[in-house]
Amino acid sequence: MTRNSDLELIALTKRYGETVAVDSIAHRFKAGVYACMLGPSGCGKSSTLRMIAGHETVSDGSIVLGRRDVSHLPPAKRGTAMMFQNYALFPHLTVQDNVAFSLRMAGIDKPERHKRADEMLELVELTALAQRKPDQLSGGQKQRVALARALITRPQVLLLDEPLSALDPFLRIRMRAELKRLQRELGISFIHVTHGQDEALALADEIIVMNNAKIEQAGPVREVFNTPKTAFVARFMGGHNVLNLPQGHIALRSDEMIVTAPSAGRIDGRVVGVEYQGTHVALTAEVAGGQEVTALMPDADYLKTPKDPGEVIGLHWDDRVAHPVSA
């Protein structure tokens, strides 16, 4: 089997009756990439992932992994593996047997199955719990079992559908570091669907933002964050203001906004919100046309000139940090 191959989506389309869930999208995932797919609920992320995995039929277009068109192959024959949101572990099987399950289905004998399952359990640091049942595990441990179970098939591409959403915030941050470590160690592609912008920024080499069944923007993580092409991407990725000015729409990072005395900046606004965020303070002001603008100030800077709701402030920004975006 060709290892380390690019995964290409060509005019990939999914229709459910009248609903077009994925509308002729095209993208090439480079081999070994950590890609995060983001977008609002219902934009077609899961449908895309399920088509790649083979859990959903392709309505039109194709999926090519390496040199093989895998669009119509059964899931186990594609070179992909999927890790589900709810982990879908078998409650009556031990951790080791859960991990080895797909090898059993493939008719591999028991000693080989257990050997490979043990290797996977070592990879996810669960060797000590191999004989436990899923209900004797914590959420984070279940997630590792699900990962080991997906990885045992030695996929070229691992597909993850909101893998961290069932975990509490603290564990989520720990597990995302773990995912990144695993992906680096294995050198395979991870395609990870998430609702979390922070999660995507923390993990991804590449971000694919979907909206209304289409790819709105795709590219390296810093490029998508720093130079959003559309107002939607700027708003969706967070950390930006989108201002409708006479020269058009511009995106401005909240941490690039400079708070000045009234009339000393480019525009004035009235403070409508002051939110303490620990290291920073988010100061939100209403400017002309009822638009809200947020300036993210380091806490120490804010404390030098604290503001109260109702106060008028000036807002300034450097031309270099203003990016025109389409509405």
Ligand SMILES: Nc1ncnc2c1ncn2[C@@H]1O[C@H](COP(=O)(O)OP(=O)(O)OP(=O)(O)O)[C@@H](O)[C@H]1O
């Ligand atoms: N089995 C199905 N039958 C009919 N319509 C479906 C089916 N699955 C998804 N859809 C529709 O297809 C569209 C895309 O759904 P999809 O689950 O891919 O979106 P998503 O971006 O993953 O959303 P979420 O973030 O809420 O999981 C939605 O309009 C959804 O209602």
